[in-house]
Amino acid sequence: MSKKYDTPMLDELEKGAFPSFVTEIKRAAAHSDMSNDLLGHTETCYKERVTHWKHGGIVGVRGYGGGVIGRYSDMPDKFPGVAHFHTVRLNSPSGFYYKADALVELCDLWDKYGSGLTNIHGSTGDLVFLGTRTENLEPFFAETSSRGWDLGGSGSALRTPSCCLGKSRCEWANIDTMAITNDITQHYQDEMHRPAFPYKFKFKVAGCACDCIASIARADMSIIGTWKGNIRVNQAEVANYAKTMNIQAEIIDMCPTGCMKLDGKELRIDNANCNRCMHCIAKMTKALRPGTEQGATLLLGSKAPIVTGALMSWVIVPFIKMEPPYEEFYELIDKIWEWWDENGKNRERIGELIERLSFPRFLKEVGLEPSPAMVKEPRRDPFFFWAEEDIER
Amino acid sequence: MEKEEVKKIIYALVEASTGKKKLKQSDILKKVSADHGIEKDEVKAALRDLVDAGTLIFTYFGGSFIEIPPK
Ligand code: HEM
Numbered sequence: 001m002s003k004k005y006d007t008p009m010l011d012e013l014e015k016g017a018f019p020s021f022v023t024e025i026k027r028a029a030a031h032s033d034m035s036n037d038l039l040g041h042t043e044t045c046y047k048e049r050v051t052h053w054k055h056g057g058i059v060g061v062r063g064y065g066g067g068v069i070g071r072y073s074d075m076p077d078k079f080p081g082v083a084h085f086h087t088v089r090l091n092s093p094s095g096f097y098y099k100a101d102a103l104v105e106l107c108d109l110w111d112k113y114g115s116g117l118t119n120i121h122g123s124t125g126d127l128v129f130l131g132t133r134t135e136n137l138e139p140f141f142a143e144t145s146s147r148g149w150d151l152g153g154s155g156s157a158l159r160t161p162s163c164c165l166g167k168s169r170c171e172w173a174n175i176d177t178m179a180i181t182n183d184i185t186q187h188y189q190d191e192m193h194r195p196a197f198p199y200k201f202k203f204k205v206a207g208c209a210c211d212c213i214a215s216i217a218r219a220d221m222s223i224i225g226t227w228k229g230n231i232r233v234n235q236a237e238v239a240n241y242a243k244t245m246n247i248q249a250e251i252i253d254m255c256p257t258g259c260m261k262l263d264g265k266e267l268r269i270d271n272a273n274c275n276r277c278m279h280c281i282a283k284m285t286k287a288l289r290p291g292t293e294q295g296a297t298l299l300l301g302s303k304a305p306i307v308t309g310a311l312m313s314w315v316i317v318p319f320i321k322m323e324p325p326y327e328e329f330y331e332l333i334d335k336i337w338e339w340w341d342e343n344g345k346n347r348e349r350i351g352e353l354i355e356r357l358s359f360p361r362f363l364k365e366v367g368l369e370p371s372p373a374m375v376k377e378p379r380r381d382p383f384f385f386w387a388e389e390d391i392e393r
Numbered sequence: 394m395e396k397e398e399v400k401k402i403i404y405a406l407v408e409a410s411t412g413k414k415k416l417k418q419s420d421i422l423k424k425v426s427a428d429h430g431i432e433k434d435e436v437k438a439a440l441r442d443l444v445d446a447g448t449l450i451f452t453y454f455g456g457s458f459i460e461i462p463p464k
């Protein structure tokens with residue numbers, strides 16, 4: 001297809017060192033009317049400084065309440081290619097592993113049923129297919145589901161869980177992130193496809209505190225691998241590092257809890273005071289390894305600033321074994337969701353609800369023991385509280 | 394209660410609130426369960442049948458709702 005629109009404002013976004021979505025849309029426009037009209041539509045939005053997208057309405061295929069995000073242009077006569085421009089989310093596999101031929105096949109299907117534009121992966125994790133018409137939703141779903149794919153989450157539902165690649169490639173993984181993510185996905189199919197929550201809920205699973213999936217800032221529940229007991233130290237390797245590294249400056253002085261010291265050539269760790277931040281282990285990979293009693297810390301509450309400001313997750317369970325069938329974990333999740341369902345307002349995330357009703361009340365009603373590890377953020381420990389019955393008068 | 398009965402109750406509830414107040418899935422579960430003394434899971438199963446059949450659909454307007462599909 002030849003160029004249909006002049007786009008001086010969009011063209012500005014092709015300049016500079018970074019990859020440009022404008023360049024990609026132009027490439028797609030060479031063989032897609034939808035992408036061509038998308039350029040014209042977007043340029044108009046920029047020029048008039050107002051969005052011409054309408055959203056909402058249609059959300060899925062038959063039987064599903066999510067997975068499709070409805071978008072319509074309010075200038076369908078001018079830009080018929082984007083009169084409908086719905087997004088389809090497909091559930092990404094744990095750890096984001098694909099065979100190349102599967103990706104090629106999906107892209108071919110999207111050239112056939114949609115704009116040809118994709119976003120792999122969206123911030124939520126899913127494979128995001130941008131731009132299709134309502135009548136193409138069912139056929140695209142039929143083609144993909146017959147090849148083993150399923151829609152991801154959207155709306156007031158469980159969103160597609162995601163994780164770091166964990167034990168498949170990383171020696172620091174304290175939990176099997178991929179197995180856990182897959183289990184959560186299968187366990188909560190109903191919660192994902194039939195929205196029943198006050199608002200969205202996300203799980204992200206990281207194998208250790210390096211948190212390569214950024215779960216602490218992006219998931220209502222962050223599951224982060226950790227260990228109990230002592231960091232394993234190989235003193236011979238410590239001595240080797242001493243030849244090339246200033247251990248005092250780069251490791252010991254940067255330990256957030258000040259729990260390490262050098263004793264001659266030997267590294268000593270006061271493990272009771274270590275908060276398992278991973279700094280020393282990530283720097284001295286050959287000398288230090290996590291302890292052997294492995295599990296996860298569960299954190300709750302993070303979200304981006306949509307209705308109110310951004311929140312980070314904070315600890316609600318300092319240590320839990322994360323092994324199949326994850327009974328204790330699922331029992332807790334069900335209790336948390338029940339509490340949210342009872343008390344949450346429409347569009348209120350779990351973290352906001354806890355802020356509104358108070359953390360002590362959350363702990364009490366969900367049945368969790370307060371603990372000093374429940375640090376909301378450095379220097380704000382919300383765990384000191386007394387209930388009426390604790391006070392002797 | 395028979396599932397077909399529950400389905401009728403749910404449909405009537407959604408129909409009555411059309412144009413007045415959009416209902417969320419949890420609104421329906423709470424209301425039908427409280428009014429008729431049936432378990433939420435039972436209401437959920439009936440609602441699921443209705444959605445699977447396309448008699449009711451999920452919509453999204455700043456939140457997910459259950460509605461009668463447009464003609
Ligand atoms: C010019 C005067 C002061 C400055 C610049 C100052 C600065 C600081 C700083 C930077 C911190 C560390 C905060 C953190 O780690 O998050 C701190 C902590 C603290 N300050 Fe001050 N401060 C001053 C005066 C005082 C005075 C007069 C008192 C008490 C009478 C005081 C009591 C404390 C206490 C109790 C802590 C907490 C220590 C902890 O939790 O580890 N400060 N101050």
Ligand code: HEM
Nearest residue numbers: 371372373374375376377378379380381382383384385386
């Ligand atoms: C019975 C008396 C007191 C009790 C029970 C008490 C209790 C506490 C508690 C529980 C914290 C929070 C600690 C944390 O989150 O890490 C705190 C922080 C603090 N207290 Fe007190 N406190 C008392 C008296 C005082 C007095 C008299 C001062 C100053 C003259 C003071 C200055 C501070 C400061 C500056 C902080 C903030 C530390 C920070 O943010 O790092 N406190 N106090």
Ligand code: SF4
Nearest residue numbers: 164170207208211212
């Ligand atoms: S979060 Fe930890 S376990 Fe996961 S990939 Fe990153 S370093 Fe490895």
Ligand code: SF4
Nearest residue numbers: 255274275277278280
């Ligand atoms: S893991 Fe972090 S807190 Fe623990 S010893 Fe190493 S640097 Fe210190």
